[in-house]
Amino acid sequence: xxxxxxxxxxxxxxxxxxxxxxxxxxxxxxxxxxxxxxxxxxxxxxxxxxxxxxxxxxxxxxxxxxxxxxxxxxxxxxxxxxxxxxxxxxxxxxxxxxxxxxxxxxxxxxxxxxxxxxxxxxxxxxxxxxxxxxxxxxxxxxxxxxxxxxxxxxxxxxxxxxxxxxxxxxxxxxxxxxxxxxxxxxxxxxxxxxxxxxxxxxxxxxxxxxxxxxxxxxxxxxxxxxxxxxxxxxxxxxxxxxxxxxxxxxxxxxxxxxxxxxxxxxxxxxxxxxxxxxxxxxxxxxxxxxxxxxxxxxxxxxxxxxxxxxxxxxxxx
Numbered sequence: 001x002x003x004x005x006x007x008x009x010x011x012x013x014x015x016x017x018x019x020x021x022x023x024x025x026x027x028x029x030x031x032x033x034x035x036x037x038x039x040x041x042x043x044x045x046x047x048x049x050x051x052x053x054x055x056x057x058x059x060x061x062x063x064x065x066x067x068x069x070x071x072x073x074x075x076x077x078x079x080x081x082x083x084x085x086x087x088x089x090x091x092x093x094x095x096x097x098x099x100x101x102x103x104x105x106x107x108x109x110x111x112x113x114x115x116x117x118x119x120x121x122x123x124x125x126x127x128x129x130x131x132x133x134x135x136x137x138x139x140x141x142x143x144x145x146x147x148x149x150x151x152x153x154x155x156x157x158x159x160x161x162x163x164x165x166x167x168x169x170x171x172x173x174x175x176x177x178x179x180x181x182x183x184x185x186x187x188x189x190x191x192x193x194x195x196x197x198x199x200x201x202x203x204x205x206x207x208x209x210x211x212x213x214x215x216x217x218x219x220x221x222x223x224x225x226x227x228x229x230x231x232x233x234x235x236x237x238x239x240x241x242x243x244x245x246x247x248x249x250x251x252x253x254x255x256x257x258x259x260x261x262x263x264x265x266x267x268x269x270x271x272x273x274x275x276x277x278x279x280x281x282x283x284x285x286x287x288x289x290x291x292x293x294x295x296x297x298x299x300x301x302x303x304x305x306x307x308x309x310x311x312x313x314x315x316x317x
Contacts, residue, residue, distance in 0.1 A: 001061050002046060002072060004031040006116060007088045008063025009125030012040060014158035017127050021056075025049035031122035046072070050079035059150055060106075062087035062095075065220055066227040069095055073102035086111045086151045090174065090224040092138055092167035107147035110138035112170065113160060114178075118215040131159040134303060139164045139294050145285045148294075153307055161303040162314075164294035168231075175231040180239060182213050182221050183232075189214035273301065278315035285310050 001012045001024035008024065009031065015022040023041040025048070026032045035042040043049055053060050060083050062072055069089065076085065085106040089095050092110050099108045115133035117124060135155045137148060152162045165173075189211040192199055213221075225232060246259040281302065283293045294312065297304065302316035 001025070001063055002049065003063030003068075004028070004035050004042065004122045004125075005063065006120050006124045007113060007129075008061070009035065009122040010115075010127060010129040011061060011063065011088065011113075011158065012042075013125055013127035014130060015154065016040065018157045020154075020157070023049060023052065026122075028122075034122045046075060047079055050075055053083050054080040057083065059084040059086065059154065061111075061154075062089070065089070065223040066091055066094060067223055069098050070102060073098055076106060077103040081105045083107070084147050084150050085109075086137075086154075088113055089227075090178065091227040092136070092170045093230075094227055096138065096140065096167045107144045108138075109143055109148040109151040110136075110167065111151055111155070112136040112174070113155075115160070118213055120217045120220060128159070130155075133160045134163050135160040136165050136170050136298070137162045137304075138167055138170070139291055139298070140166055141291065143291065145290055149285060149307055149310075149312070152304060152312070156304075156306065161305050163298045163303050165298040166295060169295075169299060171228050171231040175228055175235045179225045179228050179232050180235050182216070182225060183236070184239075185211050185214040186221070273317075276301075276317050278302070278317060281314045281316050283312040283314070285312060 001008050001015070001022060004012060004024050004026040008026075012022055012024045012035070023043075024035060025043050025046045026035070027044065027046065029044055032042050032044045050060070052058070060076065060080060062069065062085070064072055066089050069087070076083070081103065082105055085099065085103065085108045087095055088111055090112055092112060095110055096108075099106065099110075113130055113133055113135045115129050137152050137155060139148060148164070155162045188207070192203060192207055192211065242259065246256055249255055249258065281297060283290055283297070287293070294304075297314050297316055300316045302314055304312045304314040306313040
C-alpha cells in the first residue's frame with residue numbers, strides 16, 4: 001500500500017483484517033508513524049516497500065493523489081516492474097495513460113472505491129469504510145483478466161462489490177455524480193459564507209447537506225476535478241444550462257416548477273436504483289468475450305459480487 005491517507009489507510013486496515021499479509025509506505029512521516037504505532041507494518045521508504053513487493057510478487061496499490069502518480073510510477077518501473085498494480089485514484093484515464101507510458105510491464109487494473117468522508121489522513125481511516133461500497137475495477141481491451149481478478153478479489157475481501165468499467169466511462173460518470181457535486185458544494189459554501197455571521201447562524205440541514213464535501217482537503221478536490229477536466233467541462237456546461245433555464249423561468253414567470261420537478265424525479269431515480277430487482281450473471285473469465293461481458297455488467301449498473309473457479313459472479317439491473 002503506497003500512501004496511507006483516508007483511502008490507503010482504510011484499505012491497509014481492511015486488508016490486514018482479512019488476514020492478508022499487507023505492508024505500507026508513506027512519504028508522510030506523520031501518517032507512517034501513526035500507522036506504525038497502531039501495529040501496522042509501515043515504512044517511509046517507498047523504494048524498500050517496492051523492492052519487497054517485487055520479491056514477493058505482491059499486488060501494489062497506489063493510494064496517492066493524481067499529481068503524485070507519474071513520479072511514483074517511475075519508481076514502480078524501476079523497482080517492481082512486473083508486479084500486479086492497481087490504484088484508488090478518483091480519475092482513471094490519466095492514470096491509465098501514465099501506467100502505459102511509465103510502467104508498461106506491470107499487470108495493471110485500475111480501481112476507484114466509491115467511498116470516503118470529508119476527512120483525510122491516516123487518522124481518518126476506517127477498516128469498515130468499504131463495506132457494501134461500489135468499487136470500479138478497470139477493464140480495457142488490453143486488460144489482463146488475471147490481474148483484474150486479483151484486484152477484484154481484494155475488493156470483495158474488504159466488503160465492497162466490483163463494478164467493471166473502462167476508464168473513459170468511469171470518468172464521464174463520476175464527473176456527474178462526484179466531481180460536479182464537489183464543485184457545487186464549494187460554490188454553495190462560498191455563497192453561504194459571504195452572507196456573513198447572520199447567514200451562518202441560520203444555516204441548518206439543507207446548507208449542511210449541500211456543502212458537506214466542501215470540507216474535504218482542497219488539494220485532493222483540486223486533483224480530482226482538475227484531473228478530470230475533459231469529462232467535467234461538458235457536465236458543468238449542462239449544469240449552467242439548467243441554472244440559466246431556472247433563472248430565466250424565475251425572472252419571467254416567477255416559477256421554478258420544471259427545475260424542482262426534474263430534481264425531485266432525479267432524487268427518486270437515485271433511491272429507486274438502490275431497490276432495483278437484480279438478476280444473476282456468470283462470466284467465465286477465459287472466454288473470448290469476457291471483457292465485453294464484464295463491461296456490459298458495469299454499464300448496466302451491475303456489479304460483481306464473487307469470484308469462483310475463474311468465473312465472475314454478479315448481478316445486473
